[in-house]
Amino acid sequence: MLIKELSxxxxxxxxxxxxxxxxxxxxxFLIWLRIYRNEFSDKWISLLAIFSFVSSYYxxxxxxxxxxxxxxxxxxxxxxxYLIYQKEYIYKAPTRKFIIATVLLPLAMLFSYSSFxxxxxxxxxxxxMIRRNPKLLSPLIIYVSLAFxxxxxxxxxxxxxxxxxxxxxxxxxxxxxxxxxxxCFLKSFGEGLRKxxxxxxxxxxxxxxxxxxxIPFFAVSxxxxxxxxxxxxxxxxxxxxxxxxxxxxxLFILGVLRKYPFTGARTSLFFAPFVFYFIVxxxxxxxxxxxxxxxxxxxxxxxxxxxxxxSFLTYWKLYx
Numbered sequence: 144m145l146i147k148e149l150s151x152x153x154x155x156x157x158x159x160x161x162x163x164x165x166x167x168x169x170x171x172f173l174i175w176l177r178i179y180r181n182e183f184s185d186k187w188i189s190l191l192a193i194f195s196f197v198s199s200y201y202x203x204x205x206x207x208x209x210x211x212x213x214x215x216x217x218x219x220x221x222x223x224x225y226l227i228y229q230k231e232y233i234y235k236a237p238t239r240k241f242i243i244a245t246v247l248l249p250l251a252m253l254f255s256y257s258s259f260x261x262x263x264x265x266x267x268x269x270x271x272m273i274r275r276n277p278k279l280l281s282p283l284i285i286y287v288s289l290a291f292x293x294x295x296x297x298x299x300x301x302x303x304x305x306x307x308x309x310x311x312x313x314x315x316x317x318x319x320x321x322x323x324x325x326x327c328f329l330k331s332f333g334e335g336l337r338k339x340x341x342x343x344x345x346x347x348x349x350x351x352x353x354x355x356x357x358i359p360f361f362a363v364s365x366x367x368x369x370x371x372x373x374x375x376x377x378x379x380x381x382x383x384x385x386x387x388x389x390x391x392x393x394l395f396i397l398g399v400l401r402k403y404p405f406t407g408a409r410t411s412l413f414f415a416p417f418v419f420y421f422i423v424x425x426x427x428x429x430x431x432x433x434x435x436x437x438x439x440x441x442x443x444x445x446x447x448x449x450x451x452x453x454s455f456l457t458y459w460k461l462y463x
Contacts, residue, residue, distance in 0.1 A: 210409075229381075232279060245286050264386070319398050331406070360422045370388070387414075
């Protein structure tokens with residue numbers, strides 16, 4: 144509706160159709176830039192995570208595409224900023240600013256389905272927090288009421304019609320996790336995991352194959368640091384590590400239940416910043432082994448340069 148309102152003033156020119164997705168992706172990038180800088184104490188390592196984001200072919204592609212995927216990236220970032228902010232009120236009374244943020248946050252669900260993966264986490268954390276700070280009960284009630292009102296509206300006006308559309312929904316049959324046999328499951332899971340890591344870097348098989356050595360860095364970091372964060376925060380979901388593990392688990396469960404594509408590529412674009420974070424964190428874990436660490440950094444940086452060059456040349460041809 145916003146794009147329609149804007150673009151009709153410019154006779155639906157292609158640039159007006161793509162303007163809002165571009166603004167939203169740039170906004171999402173700026174938030175993730177702040178998140179990366181906050182998560183990594185080493186500024187050079189945080190720069191490597193930022194470079195991963197800007198080198199991604201598909202993040203730049205969907206920044207200028209007339210689709211909603213840039214909003215998915217932006218929305219997840221907004222929710223994580225709220226979780227960081229929420230943590231500050233475990234012992235102190237909620238401020239007016241915090242109440243306003245709590246009221247506005249559920250509205251994000253009107254703009255992006257990716258918010259369904261994370262909206263409940265604020266409620267989950269609140270339930271832990273009100274034991275020590277009963278003053279948070281009012282923000283919790285407000286948040287829950289607004290969230291479920293919006294969910295009901297979305298279901299009534301949208302989701303129930305989408306799920307009943309058997310032919311369009313059947314397009315995703317090959318993107319769910321197969322449960323017909325152990326072999327079929329492992330094959331689909333392996334392919335899903337591979338695609339979830341390598342798909343973002345380039346638009347050809349060559350780049351995805353070159354990115355395959357990065358899969359262990361992602362997978363090990365996801366589970367090791369995700370579980371560590373859960374343990375350190377006593378099961379509260381305030382860290383980027385635990386949030387990434389939870390979202391990955393949700394993708395896995397919904398893939399098994401055939402409700403959301405586990406290997407959906409663009410439908411999982413919101414998870415790409417987590418992939419970059421865990422890859423870089425995995426590389427950084429080798430910092431004590433200097434030769435290995437330097438070798439991994441050189442490989443990854445060189446690969447990102449090639450990804451950036453590929454994206455530039457690909458887009459250049461479109462305007463040549």
